[in-house]
Amino acid sequence: MTELLAALLLGIIEGITEFLPISSTGHLLIAERWLGHRSDLFNISIQAGAILAVVLIYRQRLWDLAMGFLGKRAMAEHSPAGMPMDAAEARDYAFKLAAAFGITAVLGVIVKKLGFELPDEVTPIAWALVIGGVWMIAAEHFAAKRAAVLGERAKITWTVAILVGIAQVVAGVFPGTSRSGATIFVALLAGTTSRAAATEFAFLVGIPTMFAATGYELIDVIHSGEAANEDWAALAVAFVASAITAFISVKWLLRYIQSHRFTAFAIYRFILGAALLFLVPTGS
Incomplete structure (x- = not known):
């Protein structure tokens, strides 16, 4: 297989899996x-391509949040979750995004300094896929029961924001967990019973989180001199492939969750995790 074709496939895999709750790192x-x-x-670079796609999708939402935060105007546009906001609500939402990101940043640096991370082996990834599938089904089950009693709740509370920040760190430490999956379903368990609202908050807080992580790693790469030996053509192909496929997959997901649960993703995680445990029993 040529380097360009391999790079194209890796870019497509990253773009499809980065924001779906199935773990891009694991794949x-x-x-x-x-x-x-x-x-x-x-x-x-391929992660940056996926981030760019989400920024493009949420560009109006991000602009409205910024304007509302500055108090310049009320938010006239509906978000993908269907939540128009006035200036006060926009400021509150922005502060919660900042809090979730801040918690992730502080805890992430601590974890990085301590050198705590799992080895990149198949067995822990497989178990993370299976356990994550159980977590997804349980979260949606309890969210649905709560919604049946209290009605659908789209509001993001401070508890949700704090737990989402912690969930991002956990997902970063355990390959196969899925950052989007961990954050969406912790939001559902913590009281946001709307799948659309939980997904939107998870994706929006993921933008500064992933930009910061990308920048942090990029500084290390530049200082180490690795960039001098890079295959720039393959990198460019992968970046474009990641951005395009991420844009398509996120737009599809936002439509899908309007009328479907995440059960199909949980089943996929079960099947893939079980197959990995069966086919690669040594974890090599």
């Missing part, structure tokens, strides 16, 4: 065993 680690290991700069 990339598995795919690299067939397509070859890539540099840190390559992995950073």
Whole structure:
């Protein structure tokens, strides 16, 4: 397989899996065993492509939040979750996004300094996929029961914001967990019974989180001199592929969750996790 084709496939995998609750890290680690290991700069770049796609999708939402936060005007546009806001609500929402990101940033730096991370092996990824599937079904079950009693709640509380920040760190430590999955379902368990509202908050807080993580890793790559040996053509192909497929997959997901639960993703995680445990029993 040529380098460009391998880069294209890795970019597509990243774009599809980054924001779906099925773990992009887990899929990339598995795919690299067939397509070859890539540099840190390559992995950073394809992640940046996926972030760019989400920024484009939420560009109006981000602009309205900024304007509402500054008190310049009320938010006239509806978000993908269907939540128009006035200036006061926009400021409150923005502060909660900032709090979730701040918690992730502080805890993430602490975890990084302590050097705590799991080895990039198949077995822990497989178990994370299976356990994450159980977590998803349980979260939606309890959210549905709560919604039946109290009605659908789209409001993001401070408890939700804090727990989402912690969930992002947990997802970063455990490959296969899925950052989007961890944050969406902790929001559902913590009281936001609307799938659309929980997903939107998870995606919006993921933008500064992933930009910060990308920048942090990029500084390390530049200082180490790895960039000098990079295959820039392959990197460019992967970046574009990641951005395009992420845009398509996120737009599809936002429509899908309007009328469907996340059960199909949980089943996929069960099947993939079980297959990995069965086919690669040594975890090599």
